[in-house]
Amino acid sequence: MAFPNDEIQLPRRLGLLPFKNKVLLPGAVVRLRCTSPASVQLIESELWQKQDKGLIGVVPVLETDPTTIPENALMLIASTLGPDQVTSPAQEGDDGREDRKSIDGAMKPKAPSLRWHPRGVAARALHLSRGMEKPGGKVTYTLVLEGLCRFSINQMLSDSPYHVAKVTQLDRNKAEADHVAHDERAAESAQLFKVAAGELITQLEQKQGAGRSKLLLETAPAHRLADIFVASFESSLAECLAMLDAVPVRDRLVKATELVTRHLQTLRVTDQLAQKVEGQLSKGQRDLLLRRRLKAIKDELGDGDGAGDEDDDIVILEKRLEAANLPPHAQKHVKRELKRLKNMQPQMPGFGSARAHLELIAELPWTSTTKEKVTDLDVAKRTLDSEHYGLEKVKRRIVEYLAVRKLKNDARGPVLCFVGPPGVGKTSLASSIATALDRKFIRVSLGGVRDEADIRGHRRTYIGSMPGRIIEGIKRAGVNNPVILLDEIDKTGHDVRGDPGAALLEVLDPEQNTSFVDHYLTIPFDLSNVVWVATANRVAPIQPPLLDRMELIELPGYTPEEKQHIATRHLIPRQLEEHGMNKHQLKIPDDMVAFVIQKYTREAGVRNLSKQLAALCRSAAVEVAKHQSEVAVQSKALNSPMGAIASMGDQLEVEMELEADVSGATHARARRWETIQVDEELVERVLGPPRFDGKEASERVATPGVVMGLVWTAVGGEVQFVEATAMAGKGELHLTGQLGDVIKESAQIALTWVRARAQELNLHGKRADGSLVEGLDVHIHFPAGAVPKDGPSAGVTMATALVSLLSGRCLRADTAMTGEVTLRGLVLPVGGVKDKVLAAHRMGVKRVILPERNVKDLKEVPENVLKELEICPALRMEDVLTHAFEGGYSLSPTSRL
Numbered sequence: 059m060a061f062p063n064d065e066i067q068l069p070r071r072l073g074l075l076p077f078k079n080k081v082l083l084p085g086a087v088v089r090l091r092c093t094s095p096a097s098v099q100l101i102e103s104e105l106w107q108k109q110d111k112g113l114i115g116v117v118p119v120l121e122t123d124p125t126t127i128p129e130n131a132l133m134l135i136a137s138t139l140g141p142d143q144v145t146s147p148a149q150e151g152d153d154g155r156e157d158r159k160s161i162d163g164a165m166k167p168k169a170p171s172l173r174w175h176p177r178g179v180a181a182r183a184l185h186l187s188r189g190m191e192k193p194g195g196k197v198t199y200t201l202v203l204e205g206l207c208r209f210s211i212n213q214m215l216s217d218s219p220y221h222v223a224k225v226t227q228l229d230r231n232k233a234e235a236d237h238v239a240h241d242e243r244a245a246e247s248a249q250l251f252k253v254a255a256g257e258l259i260t261q262l263e264q265k266q267g268a269g270r271s272k273l274l275l276e277t278a279p280a281h282r283l284a285d286i287f288v289a290s291f292e293s294s295l296a297e298c299l300a301m302l303d304a305v306p307v308r309d310r311l312v313k314a315t316e317l318v319t320r321h322l323q324t325l326r327v328t329d330q331l332a333q334k335v336e337g338q339l340s341k342g343q344r345d346l347l348l349r350r351r352l353k354a355i356k357d358e359l360g361d362g363d364g365a366g367d368e369d370d371d372i373v374i375l376e377k378r379l380e381a382a383n384l385p386p387h388a389q390k391h392v393k394r395e396l397k398r399l400k401n402m403q404p405q406m407p408g409f410g411s412a413r414a415h416l417e418l419i420a421e422l423p424w425t426s427t428t429k430e431k432v433t434d435l436d437v438a439k440r441t442l443d444s445e446h447y448g449l450e451k452v453k454r455r456i457v458e459y460l461a462v463r464k465l466k467n468d469a470r471g472p473v474l475c476f477v478g479p480p481g482v483g484k485t486s487l488a489s490s491i492a493t494a495l496d497r498k499f500i501r502v503s504l505g506g507v508r509d510e511a512d513i514r515g516h517r518r519t520y521i522g523s524m525p526g527r528i529i530e531g532i533k534r535a536g537v538n539n540p541v542i543l544l545d546e547i548d549k550t551g552h553d554v555r556g557d558p559g560a561a562l563l564e565v566l567d568p569e570q571n572t573s574f575v576d577h578y579l580t581i582p583f584d585l586s587n588v589v590w591v592a593t594a595n596r597v598a599p600i601q602p603p604l605l606d607r608m609e610l611i612e613l614p615g616y617t618p619e620e621k622q623h624i625a626t627r628h629l630i631p632r633q634l635e636e637h638g639m640n641k642h643q644l645k646i647p648d649d650m651v652a653f654v655i656q657k658y659t660r661e662a663g664v665r666n667l668s669k670q671l672a673a674l675c676r677s678a679a680v681e682v683a684k685h686q687s688e689v690a691v692q693s694k695a696l697n698s699p700m701g702a703i704a705s706m707g708d709q710l711e712v713e714m715e716l717e718a719d720v721s722g723a724t725h726a727r728a729r730r731w732e733t734i735q736v737d738e739e740l741v742e743r744v745l746g747p748p749r750f751d752g753k754e755a756s757e758r759v760a761t762p763g764v765v766m767g768l769v770w771t772a773v774g775g776e777v778q779f780v781e782a783t784a785m786a787g788k789g790e791l792h793l794t795g796q797l798g799d800v801i802k803e804s805a806q807i808a809l810t811w812v813r814a815r816a817q818e819l820n821l822h823g824k825r826a827d828g829s830l831v832e833g834l835d836v837h838i839h840f841p842a843g844a845v846p847k848d849g850p851s852a853g854v855t856m857a858t859a860l861v862s863l864l865s866g867r868c869l870r871a872d873t874a875m876t877g878e879v880t881l882r883g884l885v886l887p888v889g890g891v892k893d894k895v896l897a898a899h900r901m902g903v904k905r906v907i908l909p910e911r912n913v914k915d916l917k918e919v920p921e922n923v924l925k926e927l928e929i930c931p932a933l934r935m936e937d938v939l940t941h942a943f944e945g946g947y948s949l950s951p952t953s954r955l
């Protein structure tokens with residue numbers, strides 16, 4: 059609060075700023091934003107240019123019913139008053155934001171009812187800042203004005219570009235101070251006022267903490283303080299006008315004392331009431347009350363951002379719930395929940411979760427569906443063919459599936475489950491089904507899900523509870539009939555937290571999924587319109603009841619030739635597009651694709667291959683981008699209208715034209731773009747030295763005790779080197795690697811078989827009676843990678859490794875084997891033969907030893923792969939050894955016992 063000490067000498071003419079329905083009193087400070095041309099002009103000429111010497115008159119302009127205006131109000135020149143754009147603090151935020159409504163609507167004066175008040179207050183600017191409105195560049199001013207002294211308007215002199223009036227100064231500091239000092243009645247009024255003001259200050263300081271008002275009270279003359287005090291309260295317009303019109307000092311003091319006393323009383327009553335009410339309020343209620351008060355204050359100040367208004371939010375939520383077309387059972391639930399929510403306060407612990415729950419209900423697509431188009435099977439087939447190379451059997455089955463759906467349009471068909479190693483196109487086939495059906499596609503990943511709540515949602519009593527992945531997926535889809543892919547359905551486990559499989563069973567069961575209850579949602583949701591598709595890497599971990607609900611479609615791994623086709627037709631064009639390039643910018647020749655497949659990937663699918671191709675594209679992208687900026691700079695230098703030339707390839711000619719345009723020595727020549735041809739050098743530079751050189755197999759099996767075994771893991775078939783070693787010890791068997799119980803038993807059987815036949819096999823380290831030395835410890839290492847290996851398919855491999863170790867003979871370099879062995883040396887069939895053979899082929903293996911009874915499984919292996927392999931069927935362990943060692947393995951006849 060400012061208090062001007064100096065005696066002000068007003069000029070006889072003052073520029074006037076209309077102050078609509080507000081009054082500035084001497085000693086008060088207001089913040090205003092002026093936008094109207096007249097006000098801007100006034101400020102520019104009278105304040106901006108004159109800086110601290112400038113003075114203007116702030117005069118109330120009244121549009122209210124004339125009866126509310128004090129009798130002595132002067133009616134003046136209403137029709138000449140231009141649109142008043144001045145806003146007061148009550149109409150704008152503290153940050154100076156303009157209240158549009160007040161400017162464009164309510165504040166626009168209706169000429170006939172506007173009147174200048176005959177008195178005003180001269181003011182000077184404490185702060186002035188000039189701004190520019192966007193768009194349009196209109197100048198605006200934000201100013202902080204301090205009221206100095208009253209004046210009366212004698213005559214309006216002009217109204218353009220702003221109003222100017224002839225004025226008479228009314229307040230004279232010194233004369234007033236003298237009057238108070240010498241006039242008894244005035245002194246008495248001053249005293250009364252000071253007492254009331256002092257009391258008010260004490261009250262306020264008790265509430266708001268100590269301020270400097272007391273000091274002001276002691277130092278400032280009472281007649282000046284009167285104005286300041288009145289300006290500080292929320293007084294009505296009429297009261298402020300009366301104060302403005304109270305020119306005689308005593309009148310002013312009496313009026314101010316009246317207002318201060320009234321304010322004091324209001325304060326006391328409010329206090330008493332608040333104390334009484336607060337005693338009965340809980341903390342929550344008190345907070346709510348205070349929050350509402352704060353909101354009301356903010357609204358009044360125009361500060362409210364509209365957010366956080368819980369009541370409004372709930373109304374909006376209610377409307378959304380009404381629009382959600384809820385089924386009757388849900389409506390009942392929602393009604394109850396809404397009622398509960400309305401009775402809660404936002405700070406209560408359950409409020410947030412109750413609202414989130416209702417919001418979920420509002421968001422779920424209870425009735426909205428994608429209209430299923432009539433599937434054109436030819437088009438579906440063409441789409442599948444265009445998106446996937448090969449996989450003829452799978453694509454045929456998908457078309458059959460679509461045909462059945464076309465004839466019988468209910469979702470109760472079988473749930474297709476694509477089974478195969480990673481990167482063979484399971485996910486993309488599922489998304490093609492969605493495209494063919496013209497439905498939304500949602501992928502729900504089940505990998506690592508062990509908690510039933512992940513599928514079925516958490517109960518709302520848990521902190522941080524949320525819906526399960528199925529309902530979450532439906533919400534994401536926004537329709538209740540999407541194609542939902544249950545990805546990696548074999549990776550769900552079960553533990554103490556429940557069995558996700560059981561929940562999935564309910565999801566997939568057409569009898570039950572019409573009323574699927576998510577624990578978080580708590581009301582049944584109909585999932586029967588969803589088309590379910592699943593993927594898995596392996597069948598074994600899938601629970602039998604779930605398997606029953608699904609139709610398995612196996613996707614074998616790809617041969618190098620297939621990968622080559624997939625790369626050239628699908629992966630390379632896709633990668634080029636993703637990297638913003640075209641085939642003129644980067645060319646990856648066929649032989650280089652083959653090189654990458656052979657030397658940098660050893661996978662059943664094409665995921666890794668795709669990554670390697672992406673790396674090549676990335677490195678080329680750097681070159682292309684560099685060249686583009688070079689061309690752009692040069693075209694700018696040439697001031698060419700084709701300054702935007704930036705793309706190569708198809709627009710190569712344009713670039714050349716640009717070169718032809720070059721005249722004179724001042725212009726640089728654009729470097730001509732040459733397609734990047736991927737060659738071995740570039741591949742090695744980007745991808746590093748080859749990872750698989752084809753020599754690994756021969757190098758590793760060149761040591762006795764190392765054998766190439768074929769195993770089956772989650773990533774399909776794999777070639778693994780099984781190593782055996784022996785040392786003096788207590789005759790124990792040590793096994794390392796991530797192995798399950800079954801394979802440990804297999805190892806024990808293999809060791810027993812070898813020990814029992816040590817003599818016939820002519821093995822070193824045997825005792826005189828032919829058995830292995832008791833003190834010889836055997837260690838077999840089975841590198842299973844990250845996947846625990848549990849199938850009994852490595853007995854043959856381990857027995858062969860032990861024979862190699864103890865005989866000191868090396869295996870044939872290009873031979874891999876699979877099969878289980880019995881104590882009597884019989885070779886038993888194993889699973890996953892097709893995948894294992896494909897893996898062996900990828901590894902460059904030439905011969906595969908496998909149980910005779912597995913030969914029939916080879917019909918699933920592509921012919922071109924089989925053509926390149928020598929298949930060695932084995933009935934007994936002796937056959938294995940014969941195939942495995944160079945020149946065979948001669949056994950004495952006793953070994954056949």
Ligand SMILES: Nc1ncnc2c1ncn2[C@@H]1O[C@H](COP(=O)(O)OP(=O)(O)OP(=O)(O)O)[C@@H](O)[C@H]1O
Pocket residue numbers: 445446447448449478479480481482483484485486487593595624628629663664665668
């Ligand atoms: N036969 C194919 N023709 C064209 N592209 C293919 C083919 N097989 C796989 N792809 C492509 O390989 C990439 C990997 O395929 P996708 O993600 O469908 O594999 P996935 O079998 O689902 O793997 P995961 O089990 O890891 O989920 C995709 O970009 C896919 O389009």
